[in-house]
Each structure stands twice: as structure tokens, then as C-alpha cells.
Amino acid sequence: MANKLAIVTGASTGIGFELAHLAAQNGYDLIVAADEPLIDAAAADFKTHGVSVESVEADLSTAEGIDRLLATTNGRQIHVLCANAGRGLGHGFLDQSVADWRKVIDTNVFGTSYILQKVLARMVAHGEGKVLVTGSIAGHIPGAFQAVYNASKAYLDNFVPAIINEIKDHKGVTITNLMPGPVETEFFDRGGMMDTDVGQSKSKSDPADVAKDGWEAMMAGKSAITSGWKNKVQTVLTHVVPDSVLAEQHRAMAEPGSGNK
Template identity: 45%
Template sequence: MTPTNPLAVVTGASSGIGLELARQLAVRGFDLVINSEDQERLDEAAAQLRAEGGQVTAIAADLRRFEEAEHFYDAVTGTSRPVAVAALNAGVGRGGAFLETDLADELEIIDLNVRGTVHLAKRFLRDMADADEGRLLITSSIASTMPGSFQAVYNASKSFLQSFAQALQVELKGSGVTVTALMPGPTETAFFHRADMDDTKVGQQEKDDPARVAEQGLDALFAGKDKIVAGSVKTKAQEFVNKVLPDRAKAEAHRKMAEPGSGENGS
């Protein structure tokens, strides 16, 4: 039987914001192709998402690696269905002073957050442009608006994605293809634990609900907006503060939030 639902692709979909993006796309009537590196966790997510209705295809791939990103794209195109929505959400972070963190960890951030996103954006956007139809969501961050003391490479990667999204918006203006940057603040996901930031102030503070972030992101996507600072009023206010503070002051404020041990001693 020929599928009647539109198709959405979500990367980094096994948990957190990615899982909520996929869930809410399913509720909105989309079939899904979801991705993460971990097949077991991805299969668990797929089982949850199928309960929302629609078809769900789970394709594990490590998007840091060119061949696996190509494999994922080929698997999507192998469905012979146009991609109506691509949510490029996969990302990773690492806390700590740049001089002390492992180079391999920093390069992993660049490979997944930057390289993997650019790779799939190139593939999916060309297909969308050929059809003159489609929507691309890039998960940037409120971190893109400030220098990231003790998260130097992570924040820089998100600044790249924000600039990248804005450039694509200009290039695609007047076409049937839209690009939206989703800019969440600290969100209640496994990110901070995986980034080894449990003992930081930002790691221990109250965080935004990933379902709320995803909902606001998709509302902005379907409204054709360029960007959305998603989450609580506090997160939205942070963007305004970042616009008026000098970069050095922003970097110092970020240091107090992200410095290892700051959650334990309250500094």
C-alpha cells in the first residue's frame, strides 16, 4: 500500500529533544525515519514512537563518519519517498578547560555537530530544492550567542550552526524550502551527564522541558520562521541579555555556570 503520510527524518532521536521532535512529528501525522548511533536505544525509541501511529524506521549510523552518514542518507532515499521535514538534531558536548580536555573528544564535537550536520544538510537540501518543497530544522543553541568558557568547542560548534542556518535562509529565499534554527537553553536531557558536567552549576540547575522545546521548535518550523529561542521565559530572556553584554562579560558569566566543581561549591 502506498504511504499517505508525509515523511520526516530526525537525527539524534533516541532521547532528549530529538526523541520529542520525533514524537510530536508523529502526532502531527508524519511517518518517521529516525537515527542515532546506538541501535538498542534507537529501537527502544522507535517502539515508543510507533505507539503514536504512523510508520517508524530506525537506522543506526555514526554521523561523525562520512561513510555512515552516506549510508544513512542512502537508506532514507531508498524509501523512494520525498523528505518533507529533516530535523538535524544530533549533537554532543564536553565540559572542561580546553587545555585539559582530550583532543579526541573535541574533534568528536566538531565531527558530529558541524561535519555531520553539514553533510546531511547538503544531501537533503539538494533534494528539497529539486522538488521546491521541504523544511529543514537545525538544532543550534542559546550557547551560539556567547563564548563558551569551559565549553569552548561546543559553543563554537553551535555558533557555526547558527551562522550556517542563517546563510542557508538567504540562499533559499523565495524558494519552497525553509530553514529554521532551533535554539534551546539548558534542557532536561542526558546531555550534561554525557558531557561530564554533572558537578557544574548549569548541570545542576532546573532545566527546560524537552517536550516544550520540541513543540516550540516545530511550531516555528511550520510557521516558516528563521529561528526560535525555545524553552522557558528565563531562556528567552537570556538571549536578550547576551545581545547587550560584551563578549568578555558573557564568557565570564558562562565560566561561572560551566566551570567544573562550580555546582558543588556554589561559585
């Protein structure tokens, strides 16, 4: 019998890379995707676990890219989807190009929503499936100097529980929202945030630990998991601290040049 199939997006590095390893270690065949050629090298690593791996380089901010990714299943049942692809962006909103901030929204909001709609429809039809969405505790914080990114994660942190409720009668299908804080990945370099306090911080989470938390929560059918005890505390505080204070705190971490103070 063929192994069950898992799709992991944003799997070339970071949390997605670690999630793909976990899926392979647990015997899932893989389709992994990212918007960079590095995904092919990552796929070679995943193959060491003895499962079938197919890599797809695609623009996951577009319907065309996601459709091309899903076409590689050839109609095969999808048992696990880790919708992890995401894009960050630092600096002040007025200093960002429209193309850059739109790419964040198209990837984090449209791309994630589109692949969820497509895959969840197939899972519901089969009566089985598990989905992990990489949200963020940033979705609870007004993100001064990271405004569009945080707002895009606020969308996901709100969207996921709504869809969980909509499909609650389909007992075999579960969705889990993974909400980490800052993670030691290429995110900050790619988002132009290496001169910030958060970009230079040595206390960021290990992506392997975050992926493990997310994978275990997804397998258990939990609706959400905040990875890391400090992030759990931060999430609680966002419900009692005024937005103006949260925005100022975020500014101290994310303002360009704050890492040199």
C-alpha cells in the first residue's frame, strides 16, 4: 500500500523544512513546495527517510502556482497539509514599495486561504485529513515597522478558528493554528530586518522545536498551539495591554536601527 501523502509549503528552510522532516519520519510521502530553487536540495534531504518526495518550485502567492502544486498529486488523497508558506517585511509602511507589501498579503492571506479552500474541500469529500496553518502571535500585536505582516497574521489567527467552526460536523477533518513568536530562520534577513533588535536577538525559538509543537498539536487534533512559554505569556498580555502600548513595544523591537542601540 502507498504511504499517506503530506503537502508542506514553504519547505525549503525554517519551520517548513522541519515539518517536512517530521512528516517523512512518520512515513508520509511528500510533496514539498517553495518559491525558490533551494526546495530541490531540501527534497533530497527528505528522501533520506525512505519516502517518496516530489518538489515543486512555485509562486505560492498566486492561484496559478498553487494549482500547479496541487496538480502534482494526480488526484491522490491528501492526508496532511502544512500550510506554512509565508513572507515577512520590515521597515515603515510608507517606505515599503507596493509590490513588496502586496506580496506579503498575496502570500500570507490569499495564498493560504486559496490552498486551504482547495485542500479542505478534498479532505471533507474523503472524510479525513489534518491541516496545520502557520499563524503567529504577531497577529495579536499591532506591528509597528512590521505592520502589513502582523496584519496578515491577524487575518490567519481569525480565519482559522472560523473555518474550524464551519467544518465542525466533519469529524475526520481537523485544522490547527500554529502560533510561534520570533523564530531563528531566514525570515528576518529576507524581510530586511537584520538591523533590528528582534532580528539580532539570540533568544528566538528553534524552528525544530516550533515544528515539533505544531506537528504534535495537529496530530492530536488541537485547534491551536502557541509555541514556547514566553509566547504564551505574550499572547495573554495582548488581551489586557492597550494597543498603543503594544505598538510602542513592537516598535522597540522592529524599528530599523534598534539592533544598534
